[in-house]
Amino acid sequence: MKTVRTAKELREAVGAVKADGRSVGFVPTMGALHAGHVSLIERARADNDVVVVSVFVNPTQFNNPDDLRTYPRTEEADSEKLQAAGVDIAFFPSVEEIYPEPDTRVFELGPVAEVMEGAMRPGHFNGVAQVVSRLFRMVQPDRAYFGEKDFQQISVIRRMVEIEGFDIEIVACPIKREADGLALSSRNVRLTPGQRAVAPAIHRILAESVDGASGRSVDEVKRAVTDAINAVDGMEVEYYEIVNPADMQPIAEWSEAEGGAVGCVTVYMGDVRLIDNIKYPA
The missing domain is CATH 3.30.1300.10 (Pantoate-beta-alanine ligase, C-terminal domain)
Structure with missing residues (x-):
């Protein structure tokens, strides 16, 4: 597994893959990885030649500062899990690497982003659109994988892909649960x-x-x-x-x-x- 921390390193690594005509599957995560994330990686592994995973706690999608502060960060354990899952490229960027300057873009996401999470967490989905669009530009994957636990988010990302004109297939994957039924999170x-x-x-x-x-x-x-x-x-x-x-x-x-x-x-x-x-x- 190749670990990269800058956009430049990421583009070089993915560029070499693309130059060989190989397909790229991408799994964006916020870390604290569990079996749900691994199931996304496994699906990406089955569908593509190369799998890229990002681990980045995105500050622009947290409308509650305490939630951002307490969100679990477990880079060493995450890296071990990515290695064990057969990931080819792991991207661990800093906030400054993703946002060298403030992202002031406002996405017209429409009705899919206005209810439920959109209503309860103002600005959340705009932050999701900001970070995922930036990651998509860096990785330029053929396919990107998201879990259906965040069901509304998948619709928002598909809308962002439409707005930005990305040629990327968004693949929704089933919720992974503990044996007692609790959705992994x-x-x-x-x-x-x-x-x-x-x-x-x-x-x-x-x-x-x-x-x-x-x-x-x-x-x-x-x-x-x-x-x-x-x-x-x-x-x-x-x-x-x-x-x-x-x-x-x-x-x-x-x-x-x-x-x-x-x-x-x-x-x-x-x-x-x-x-x-x-x-x-x-």
Whole structure:
């Protein structure tokens, strides 16, 4: 594995690959790597000749300074995991390397970025678009891989790709879960043992709502999920929306999502913010 820290080194390494006509798969991460990230790398490895992974905690997508401050940073462990996963090029840039000057771009991301995470975290998705567009220009991958845990983010990135005119395939990969159902997240390491013990209730309640959705309205299912999660000691729902995945807009009737709706939830456990989602069949 080749480790690089500057945009110049990255461009040279990827340029040599491209000159040989080999395809490049790219997995952008914020580090604190876990099996979910490894599953993205494995998919990239299967689809491409060369795999590039970036590890960068992007400050422009954090609207909460405390969240940025406490986000786990584990470079040595991350590097070992990337090596074990068979990554070809690992990019560990500094903030100054990604942002040699302030990024003042404002992306017109439209409705997909205005609801749920967009409403609760002002500026978050613009920061995501800033950093991913910069990384895409540096790496120039054929394909880029993102996990469906961040379901809304994938739609935002696809919109950014459209705006910027990138010729890059965005590949969405299934959520990776612990054996007890908890969606893998770098933030899980911040849960106390007590919180970790009850956290799988989020996915369990979402899964039960799919089984119980037949004959119930969208609003009834939303209320049932919200009430059930809030009833778990230490959990507080920030939002639960059932949306049309085509445009991320909340639906009032199941028929509004032709291919099936997606339920997206954010839950606070103390000061740890967990997200998850579930698909409802058409």
